[in-house]
Amino acid sequence: MLVPPWLSVPPPGYGGLEQVVHGLVDSLVARGHAVTLFGAGRHHGTAADFVSTIADLQYERLGEALPELAHLSRTNHLINAADFDVVHDHTTIGPLVARRRAVPTVATVHGNPVGEYGAVLSDADHGVGLVAISHAQRRLNPGLPWAGTVHNAMDVRDVPRKxxxxxxxxxxxxxxxxxxxxxxxxxxxxxxxxxLVLAGKCNEPAERRYFTDVVEPMLDEDVTVVFNADRPATLRLLLDARCLIMPLQWDEPFGMVILEAMATGTPVVALRRGSVPELVLDGVTGLVRDHAEELPAALREAVRLDPADCVARVDENFSIERMTSGYEDVYRRFALGTPVSAREPVPIAAR
Structure with missing residues (x-):
């Protein structure tokens, strides 16, 4: 299991990718698989064996290419067919250098597979199987060598529920x-x-500029700002909220925060972009709208939704067990060297 060198697994706060990997790794180990996690830093909190390619996390250099390339280069020298059956790569550049490995690679695509990222993915070695995290994401670039679609999941064992x-x-x-x-x-x-509570990650230069230039001039007494909340603080905010608002202006490939909200019993009010209709059951676990002008009425209406329905949505459709089974299926086909089916999996049931 190969993760980027930016954050620990699990992350102390922000880090949807790392949250997903944490749940997947521990579930695979519990099912009897031998898992080695390649990452950065000195510490991790998973049940896997841990190999660090560099002593310090590279978060301060997030967005630069060289830290990830160096991490991948060091990792590739440590991966051989005698020790591993399959590599599961969660990095951005990994699919480009996977051809240097003697072990088949499954790569989860965590961003939108278009533009520059789409160019990287389209040049990936044909022996790499790309896994989409939503059907909406996959539809953005259907010509890529997709191995399947496996929705992200959330470990809800320690999540408080309203x-x-x-x-x-x-x-x-x-x-x-x-x-x-x-x-x-x-x-x-x-x-x-x-x-409104704006609880935002704001430590990269572009994030700070956007907050200063656009958001800060709009603030008044009706808006509370919380910067870089850790995991416990995030859960407290979710439990107290009448709803989570997601007024997306792009095609969100997944949106782990949607699962986090519903897992606590908090409904989601969102615009119909990207994966939102796959995750939120409109009228039951949230309210999905097409235009920003429709959001105010939906925000007032959200309190009528039952928290138990929100919780059940995550338990029944986005469990760690379901995600693990999906990846096991892809792993087995890759390890056996058999072709990977491009067939879409059965859609999530609406309840």
Whole structure:
């Protein structure tokens, strides 16, 4: 299991990829697989064997190419067919250098497979099987060598769950970026007459510039800002929120925060972009709308949704066990050297 060198597994706060890998690794080990996790830093919290390619996490250099390339180069020298049956790569550049490995590679695509990232993926070795994390993501570039679609999942064992709907503030939880629409969230909540908490990741230069230039001038007493919340703080915010707002301005490939919200019993009010319709059951676990002008009414309406339905949505459709079984199927076919079917898996059932 190969992760980028930026964050630990599990992450202390922000890090959807690392959260997913944590749950997957521990589930694979529990099923009897021998798993080695290749990452960075001195510590990890998984049941896997851990191999670090560099002593310090490279978070301060997030977005640079060289730290990930160096990490991949060191890892490739340690991977051989005598010790491993399959490599599961979660890095961005990994599919380009996978051809140097003597072991077949499955690579999960965590971003949108278009533009520059799409160019990287289209040049991947044909022996690499790409795994989509949503059908919406896969449809953006159907010509890539997809091995299948496996939805992300969430370990809910330690997640507190609300029993009744909350009438607390609306919560926006994301990185400060125009893609995530915090400005849209502010306008929607003001129109609805509801208080808003903006809990955002804001430590990269582009995030800080966007907050200073766009978000900060819009703030008033009806908006509370929380920067870089850790995991316990995030859960407290979700439990207190009447709903999570996701006024997306891009095609979200998955959105782990949607699972986090529903797992606590918090409904999601979102625009119909990317994977949202696959995750949120409209009218049951949230309200999905086509236009920003429809969000204020949906925010007021969200309190009528049953928290138990939100929790059940995650338990029944986005469990770690379900995700692990999906990846096991892909691993086995790769390890045996048999072709990977391009057939879409059975869609998630609506309840």
């Amino acid at each position: 029993q009744v709907a909350s009438r607390g503030p609306v919560l926006w939880l994301a990185r400060f970026s125009p893609d995530k629409g915090p400005d849209v969230a502010i306008r929607a909540c003001r129109a609805a007459g509801l208080p």
